[in-house]
Amino acid sequence: MKKILNISLVVLCFCCIISCTQEEKTTKNEVLVLGTIHSGHLTKEEYSIEKLTKLIKEIKPDIILTEIPPDRFEAAVAGFKKDDSISEPRVMRFPEYTDVIFPLSKTMDFEIIPTAGWTRPMAMERQKKLRAISQDSTRTKDWQQYMNAGKITDSLMTVIGKEYDPYFIHTSTYDSIYNISLDVYNKLFNVELGLGGWDNINIAHYWNIEKALEKHRHQNKRILITYGAGHKGWFLKELRKRDDIELLEMKPFLDKIQ
Incomplete structure (x- = not known):
C-alpha cells in the first residue's frame, strides 16, 4: 500500500511539473511600442510631456526598453539619483526620459x-559620410x-x-508615410553608411530589445518599448514574428x- 502511495505521489508530482511547464510556456508578455517625438514633446500640445506622462501611467509597464545606449545608462541614473536631473549628454536630448520616464520611476x-545600439563614433561617421555624399557631384542624382x-x-x-497626434503616430498609415523617405534613404545609403545605416x-537596436525579451520570456510582464516614432514600424514588423x-x-x- 505504501509503495503504491509513493508511486502515486511521484506521478502526481510529475504531472504538476508538466502542467507548470506548459503553463509557463503559454504565458505571454504584453508588449507595446510607443513612438516618441523627442524634443517635440516640449512644444506640441497634442503630444505634450503631460500627455505622455498620463499615457505611461495608464499603461502601467513592468519594464521599459529605452532608446538609451547601455554605456550611457549608469551615468544617467547616477545623475538622477544625485539631484533628480540628468546631465548625461545623449540622454538629456530626450525629454521623454528626462521629464517623464526617470521622474515616473520614483512613483511607479x-x-x-x-x-539603443547607437554609439557616438558611429553617429559622427554617419554624419561625415552623409555630408560627403551631399557634396559629391557624382552622387547628385542619389x-x-x-x-x-x-x-x-x-x-x-x-x-x-x-x-504630432499620438493617435495618428500609432497607426500603420503613419509608418507607411514615414517609410516613403526612409525606404529610399535605406536603399541608397544603408551599406555605405555602415553601422549608421537605417537597417x-x-x-543594432533590435538586437538589444530581443535580448531583453528573451531574458524576460514567459514572465507575464507588460513591456513598453520607447523609441523615436520612425523606428516603430521596423520594430513592429520584427515583433510580429514572435509567438x-x-x-x-x-x-x-x-x-x-x-
Whole structure:
C-alpha cells in the first residue's frame, strides 16, 4: 500500500511539473511600442510631456526598453539619483526620459532597460559620410532622390495635419508615410553608411530589445518599448514574428487619458 502511495505521489508530482511547464510556456508578455517625438514633446500640445506622462501611467509597464545606449545608462541614473536631473549628454536630448520616464520611476514600479545600439563614433561617421555624399557631384542624382522622397513624406504629413497626434503616430498609415523617405534613404545609403545605416542601426537596436525579451520570456510582464516614432514600424514588423508575446495597440490607452 505504501509503495503504491509513493508511486502515486511521484506521478502526481510529475504531472504538476508538466502542467507548470506548459503553463509557463503559454504565458505571454504584453508588449507595446510607443513612438516618441523627442524634443517635440516640449512644444506640441497634442503630444505634450503631460500627455505622455498620463499615457505611461495608464499603461502601467513592468519594464521599459529605452532608446538609451547601455554605456550611457549608469551615468544617467547616477545623475538622477544625485539631484533628480540628468546631465548625461545623449540622454538629456530626450525629454521623454528626462521629464517623464526617470521622474515616473520614483512613483511607479518599473525597470528601465537601455537598448539603443547607437554609439557616438558611429553617429559622427554617419554624419561625415552623409555630408560627403551631399557634396559629391557624382552622387547628385542619389541625393536628389533622397531629398524628393523626404519632401513627399513631409507634404503628406502636412496634408493629413496629424503628424504630432499620438493617435495618428500609432497607426500603420503613419509608418507607411514615414517609410516613403526612409525606404529610399535605406536603399541608397544603408551599406555605405555602415553601422549608421537605417537597417543597420535598427538591427543594432533590435538586437538589444530581443535580448531583453528573451531574458524576460514567459514572465507575464507588460513591456513598453520607447523609441523615436520612425523606428516603430521596423520594430513592429520584427515583433510580429514572435509567438511568445502579445502585441497591444496604443489606442485603448490613449482613449482612457482623453
